[in-house]
Amino acid sequence: MAVLKLPQVQQYWRQSSFFSVLSPALVMSRNTFQVISWNLHLSDPDEDAENDKKKGTPEYDPLHRLRPLYDHLRNACKAFYHPRQNVSIDERMVTTKAKTGMRQCIKNKPNKYGLKLFVMADFSNGYTSDFSVYTGRYHNSSGHGLTYDTVIGLMSQKYLGSGYHLYCDNYYTSPKLFMELCTLKVRACGTYRDNRRESRTKKKDSRGTIRWMRNGPLLFVKWMDSKQLSMCSTIHTVYSGEIAKRHVKEKDGQWRIQNIPMPTPVAEYNKYMGGVDLSDQRIQYYSVHHKTMRWYRLLFQHFIDIAAANSYILHKELSQKKQKQPMTHLEFMETLTAELCGLDIPVPPSRQATPDTRSKCALQSKPGAPPKQHPPPTPGTPPKPRPPPIPAAQPKPGVPPTSVKFVLRTCTPVAIKPDAEKSKKATDGRLSCVHCKKKTAWKCRNCGVSLCVILDRNCFADWHDAGPSA
Numbered sequence: 001m002a003v004l005k006l007p008q009v010q011q012y013w014r015q016s017s018f019f020s021v022l023s024p025a026l027v028m029s030r031n032t033f034q035v036i037s038w039n040l041h042l043s044d045p046d047e048d049a050e051n052d053k054k055k056g057t058p059e060y061d062p063l064h065r066l067r068p069l070y071d072h073l074r075n076a077c078k079a080f081y082h083p084r085q086n087v088s089i090d091e092r093m094v095t096t097k098a099k100t101g102m103r104q105c106i107k108n109k110p111n112k113y114g115l116k117l118f119v120m121a122d123f124s125n126g127y128t129s130d131f132s133v134y135t136g137r138y139h140n141s142s143g144h145g146l147t148y149d150t151v152i153g154l155m156s157q158k159y160l161g162s163g164y165h166l167y168c169d170n171y172y173t174s175p176k177l178f179m180e181l182c183t184l185k186v187r188a189c190g191t192y193r194d195n196r197r198e199s200r201t202k203k204k205d206s207r208g209t210i211r212w213m214r215n216g217p218l219l220f221v222k223w224m225d226s227k228q229l230s231m232c233s234t235i236h237t238v239y240s241g242e243i244a245k246r247h248v249k250e251k252d253g254q255w256r257i258q259n260i261p262m263p264t265p266v267a268e269y270n271k272y273m274g275g276v277d278l279s280d281q282r283i284q285y286y287s288v289h290h291k292t293m294r295w296y297r298l299l300f301q302h303f304i305d306i307a308a309a310n311s312y313i314l315h316k317e318l319s320q321k322k323q324k325q326p327m328t329h330l331e332f333m334e335t336l337t338a339e340l341c342g343l344d345i346p347v348p349p350s351r352q353a354t355p356d357t358r359s360k361c362a363l364q365s366k367p368g369a370p371p372k373q374h375p376p377p378t379p380g381t382p383p384k385p386r387p388p389p390i391p392a393a394q395p396k397p398g399v400p401p402t403s404v405k406f407v408l409r410t411c412t413p414v415a416i417k418p419d420a421e422k423s424k425k426a427t428d429g430r431l432s433c434v435h436c437k438k439k440t441a442w443k444c445r446n447c448g449v450s451l452c453v454i455l456d457r458n459c460f461a462d463w464h465d466a467g468p469s470a
Contacts, residue, residue, distance in 0.1 A: 002286035002308065003333050009033075009290055027341045040297060042069050062102060062135040065296045073303050074130060078159050081314060083122040083129045088167040089151060090276035092117045092131075094302045098295045101136045115299065119276050120154040123167075126278030127313045128306050130154050133299065147172045148180075157184050165189070165235055167273045175218055178234050182217050189233040189265050192220065207246070208260030212238045221263045233265040242267040282309045286333045308336065413453045413460050414445045435459035 004021060006012055012021050013030035024033075043065050054060040063070055095111040096103065104116040116134040121127060132150060142149050151172055155164070162185030173190035181188050205211070205224040212221045221231045221238060225246070244262040247255050283305045292298050312332045319326035327335065417429030430439045431450040436459050440452040444460065452459040 001290060002288045002305075003330065003337065009037075026343075037292075037297075040300065042066055042296065042300065063133055066133075066299055069300065069303060070133070073307065077128055077306070077310060078130060081122075081127055081129070081310070081317075083120075083127065083160070083164075084124050085163065086123040086165045086167065086272040086275075087120055087129065088123055088273050088275035089118065089120045089154060089172060090169065090273075091171070092119045092276060092280055094298060095289075096295060096298050098298070100295045102134065102295070104134065115295065118150045118154065119279065121275035121279040123272045123275040123278075125313050125317070126275060126282050126309075128279050128310055130156070130159075131306075144176060145174075148174065148177050151177055152180065155181065155184065155186055157186075160186075162186060165272070167269055167275075169273075170230075173232050175215075175232070178218060178232065179216075182234055187233075187235040189231070189235050189269055191269070192230040192232040194228070194230055207248075210239060210261060210263050212263075219265070221265055223263050223266055225260075229266060231263065231265040231269065236264040236268060238263055238265075240264045279309065282312070282329075285329055308333065311336065411444050411446045411464060413442045413451065416441055416443050416450060433459050435463045 001009075001012070004012070006019075006021070010030060011019075012024040013033075014020055024030075048065055051061055051064040061067065091106065091109075093104070093106060093109050093111045093114040093116060095114040097113055100115075102115055103113060105113050106116070117131050118134065119131045120129050122129060132153060142152075151166070151168070155166060164186045166181065166186060166188040168188065168190040170191040170193045173188075173192050178188045205228075207224055207226075209224045210221065211223075212219065214220070217234045219233045219236065219238065221233070223229050223231070225244070239261060242262040242264060243259045246258050246260060248258040249255050283302075286308070287305050288301050288308075289298075289305070290301070292301070312329055315332055316326045326332075415425075416431060420428040426441065428441075430441050431443070432438070433440045433452045434449045435451060436457060438452060438457075440450055440459070442453045442460070443450045444464075449463075451463055
């Protein structure tokens, strides 16, 4: 469902349609999927009932129905990858209009309504290192505010260690938080709200003006661009020679490029703050999200997206370590889906492969069957164009068509062991036919499955005509 998008879940099992999809029916039936989806529950119902009795008390856990998978996934994100030095923390919205007290509205987000997550991501690749779900009223507070407790919880020194550089926006930035991070040997940088008492400077300045003040490790900077920007940092100096290019309209009416000085915290913030945005982008490429009636099933789907996106990032990191060309995101999702469904498929071909290296008959191969064998092209000859598939049977006039079956012209019988000795060609290398279970010396060149081709038993034609349900 992440790779193939259809308006309704039932359409993945639709038959007798030009837009029918074959692969879901090979894994399970529609009724089986719906029964599993309707009965999906991630915690003990008896413990849920006990937890519901505690509503309105500090002991109540709003995430109890999600807690086992929630804790397991957070531990997995932290166990399989250690982030690089520069990390960022920001909010993420999981779109929903479910009637739950945890639903939030953030006006400046593309998806305004939904469940809010606090996410810490690696700047270099967008890996989701840790996250927490906002549950509404905050109970276990330290007295310093929600954002303070959230950042301290995500920047766990037990897991990360020290020496990190954290970037965040004005929702999290506060002198108390940055001073506490300094005691943990973690430096921080972020935008700053102008109503803070610690940054009283003039507001009317010309473009490019830099004003700053320092209080111990805290550096407060105000920079005038098209509007005033306030920054707080415990990492940087005020100015290290950074230049910003701006198009400015001069008195003669001409637009010219003007170089204005840019403070170092602003330049570094623009460079390293996009880790969570990159993570959101990778998740949205191939998301399994579909409509559901329960909020915890919605988060279950989002957790699958986080796991799949992080898995692809790990694949790219390992490929770079081994100096190999990684798969594309689409190829990785296709391979991951096939492996989770128990299908033994070869590694996807390279991007330079010809389009005719894939075949619809791959869907008809049974689990455990050998992969398809393609004959090597003759050097110096251009590849032949692939002929279009032809229907196996034409529907009669006035009769509604059933499922249309296709036979590809590239499916031809070949010997299982063509290099056998002349006296052993009829017996050497024989395998069991996948259709009648009798021994045969023939197989399909394209599908790689063994099939009988004799006068009184043509399993080759019967198996291909029967389609994936055979």
